[in-house]
Amino acid sequence: MTTARNIKVLVVDDYxxxxxxxxxxxxxxxxxxxxxxxxxxxxxxxxxGGNFGLVISDWNMEPMTGLELLKEIRADAKLRHLPFxxxxxxxxxxxxxxxxxxxxxxxxxxPFNAETLREKIEKVLAHA
Amino acid sequence: xxxxxxxxxxxxxxxxxATAASLLSELEALGRIISDTRAQxxxxxxxxxxxxxxxxxxxxLAAIVQHTAAATHEIIDTCEALxxxxxxxxxAADVLQxxxxxxxxxxxxxxxxxxxxxxxxxxxQAIEARVGRVKExxxxxxxxxxxxxxxxxxxxxxxxxxxxxxxxxx
Numbered sequence: 571m572t573t574a575r576n577i578k579v580l581v582v583d584d585y586x587x588x589x590x591x592x593x594x595x596x597x598x599x600x601x602x603x604x605x606x607x608x609x610x611x612x613x614x615x616x617x618x619g620g621n622f623g624l625v626i627s628d629w630n631m632e633p634m635t636g637l638e639l640l641k642e643i644r645a646d647a648k649l650r651h652l653p654f655x656x657x658x659x660x661x662x663x664x665x666x667x668x669x670x671x672x673x674x675x676x677x678x679x680x681p682f683n684a685e686t687l688r689e690k691i692e693k694v695l696a697h698a
Numbered sequence: 699x700x701x702x703x704x705x706x707x708x709x710x711x712x713x714x715x716a717t718a719a720s721l722l723s724e725l726e727a728l729g730r731i732i733s734d735t736r737a738q739x740x741x742x743x744x745x746x747x748x749x750x751x752x753x754x755x756x757x758x759l760a761a762i763v764q765h766t767a768a769a770t771h772e773i774i775d776t777c778e779a780l781x782x783x784x785x786x787x788x789x790a791a792d793v794l795q796x797x798x799x800x801x802x803x804x805x806x807x808x809x810x811x812x813x814x815x816x817x818x819x820x821x822x823q824a825i826e827a828r829v830g831r832v833k834e835x836x837x838x839x840x841x842x843x844x845x846x847x848x849x850x851x852x853x854x855x856x857x858x859x860x861x862x863x864x865x866x867x868x
Contacts, residue, residue: 587770588809591802594774594781598799630813659813681806684799 577623577695578603582613582639583657584631592626592657592687599688610634614642617649623698624691629658629665637672644673653694657682739832752826756819763812770808777801 579601583589589606596604605620607613609631617625625643629636636656643649656669659680666677675694678686777798784791 583809585767585809585812587767587774587805590771590774591805591809594778594802595799598795598802659810680810681803683803 575600576603577601578605578621579624579626580604580613580616580620580622581606582608582610582625582627582631582636584608584628588628595684595687596626598684599691601691610636610639610642613639617643617652618646622652624695625652625654626657626691627654629656629660629669637669640669640672640674651698653698655690655694752822752829756822756826759815759819759822763815766808766811770805773801773805 579596581589581592581596581604583592583606586608589608593604593606596602605616605622607616610627611634613625613627614634616622625639627636627639631639634642636658640654640656643652643654653675654673655676655678656674657678657680658665661679669677675697676690678690780794781798784794787794
């Protein structure tokens with residue numbers, strides 16, 4: 571997975587502690603090129619202006635939620651195939667189904683560990 | 699007065715009296731309900747002044763989130779400092795990384811607890827709004843907490859700092 575680890579990852583979460591945790595965990599599993607956004611709008615602006623290979627986003631954010639961000643990405647001709655992992659404390663079936671219907675690549679429930687993060691990323695990138 | 703008319707009036711009076719008695723009974727019951735409700739609302743004021751306690755509780759919960767976030771950032775800062783040392787001690791690099799990974803994973807508690815506390819705050823605010831409407835309905839004056847009591851840890855930005863207190867003793 572050496573090639574995959576060269577991709578740029580955007581971490582989207584309105585909790586600064588969570589973006590720091592995820593970015594540090596990514597660094598520990600050799601994803602060193604990372605950036606962050608505090609909400610969906612900031613994420614879209616960064617994605618449209620940069621060369622990202624993966625988005626890891628929280629669901630609960632304002633004013634644009636992670637689900638809305640996902641839908642915007644899937645509706646954007648240039649970004650529609652971008653791998654997108656939802657990371658959230660919301661583990662209700664209907665939420666997972668809604669994210670899947672919107673085109674999410676994978677779904678991680680908080681709290682999670684570095685191994686789960688690595689496993690999901692590799693799975694998503696293998697199908698990208 | 700024709701014969702029989704007196705009997706009819708007496709009967710009518712009897713009916714009116716029965717209706718009035720029934721009405722009086724209803725009014726008495728209503729009076730008791732109002733009195734009980736007032737007593738309950740007064741008891742609520744005496745034991746749980748929503749005007750002060752609920753906003754204080756929400757502020758305290760917000761402060762918990764703020765303090766745990768600050769502590770989590772400090773823990774992460776320290777982990778990052780430890781990670782930067784890994785290159786200098788190659789023999790301990792793996793152990794160091796495993797330890798910091800576990801700390802990062804554990805720090806996610808702040809996000810989870812923060813979301814749970816936000817839900818509790820929303821519930822308290824809903825209760826506060828409802829109690830406020832009841833108070834307005836019975837026109838109760840706001841009651842402040844006893845000034846003689848200490849109120850526990852000060853919220854950030856309120857109270858005085860330790861150095862301010864020390865200055866008073868110098």
